[in-house]
Amino acid sequence: MxxxxxxxxxxxxxxxxxxxxxxxxxxxxxxxxxxxVAFPGAVGWAADTPGGRGGAIIRVTNLNADGPGSFQEAIKTAGKRIVVFEVGGVIDLKGKVLRVNEPFLTIAGQTAPSPGITFIDGGIGIRTHDVIVQHIRIRTGASRHKVGEWEPDGMATISAYNVIIDHCSMTWAVDENCSPSGPRFNGKTPDEWRKGTSHRITLSNNIIAEGLSHSTHIKGEHSKGTLVHDNADEIMIYGNLYASNQDRNALFKGGARGVYANNYIHNPGKNAVRYGLVDQEWEGYPHETGKISIVGNMMQHGPSSSDMPLLYMGNGPCEAYMEDNIAKKLDGTDARMFTGDSAKLVKTKPIWFNGLKLMKAGQLKEYVEKNAGARPWDRDLHDKRIVKEMLTLKGRIIDSEQEVGGYPEYKPTAQKFDSNAWNLNSMVRK
The missing domain is CATH 1.20.5 (Single alpha-helices involved in coiled-coils or other helix-helix interfaces)
Incomplete structure (x- = not known):
């Protein structure tokens, strides 16, 4: 451009x-x-993060879980860096959750040759600041593990800030598929709490789907999309496809603040969006008021859905604003928009990002069909299936990745990265 x-x-x-x-x-x-801004179309409070802009180009040259030329080696490197891929295929993490501890990082999955990069049997935890992740797939799964011994997220931020997770596909997690998280009371004041957990986080244009239900989580049923942890602040959830998660599509916990806009929720099982503060977790602390603006979203019940509303307002003080949302049952009739204490619904946005341009809720199905998830120009079989199920009102809550074909197997591919073909400031192909 x-x-x-x-x-x-x-x-x-x-x-x-x-x-x-x-x-x-x-x-x-x-x-x-x-x-x-990080790249054309970046939204939210994290949109101005430079990521690894201006740093070293680090090339991933193999699909090994670790060692020289591996993805893990690239993210461990200190300093500004842009991680590009000269290979395509599957990276088997073999039960590891990779940690991103070094700031100023761009992970550019769009640079990989077809079929792109898919991580299996693991996840990624971001514990730093100024990170951009685009166009990778994380398919966590649980078939290799025992109950009570394996409950990772797909991708999570932990006390991180200025992070964008954009155009990624995260499925089959045992905890949440993708969440901004961290300690709820790190500091002495509410302002310090908000700075001590994840803040200034954008989740945009992702596929967040098929959290595993009765799998290896010690709590039992645990098919979850996104948990916005207590006191997380300036969270932007925009343009995502949530599909066939039982719950947390997303859940905002006590004192959490964010914008939930232009998301499409297909086939939620028990809950779509909800807010809730857990009293036991806040014992000895004054309850903070959550602030959420829910604008321009679409919820479509599917075969696994109960008779749920778009928003369930649970315990704790909260200010919630709703505008231009659509909620439909499987038969096409209107579903409920809201359940809970209506006094918590407010007439003006309690939190907003100035300049955010939105589509109408009725345009979302076409948008996510063409745009959501990793490499929408080069979707893998699972993303194609999930999008097709959205279009045909099918899909189901699953307990194991094996119910839908299991871990993908791709023949490795290779192609040298040509820096002249890319705008290195935005990682958009010229």
């Missing part, structure tokens, strides 16, 4: 003030379209 703002005074007659104003507008437009 290229921009040109050359203005010749010999061709256009403007005053000095007009010329200055035009220059400011041009520079502002340039910044908005890929310089001061």
């Amino acid at each position: 290229r921009y040109s703002y050359d203005i010749k005074l010999s061709q256009i007659k403007v005053s000095a003030l007009q010329y200055l104003l035009m220059a400011v507008i041009c520079l502002s437009s340039y910044a908005t379209n890929g310089q001061s």
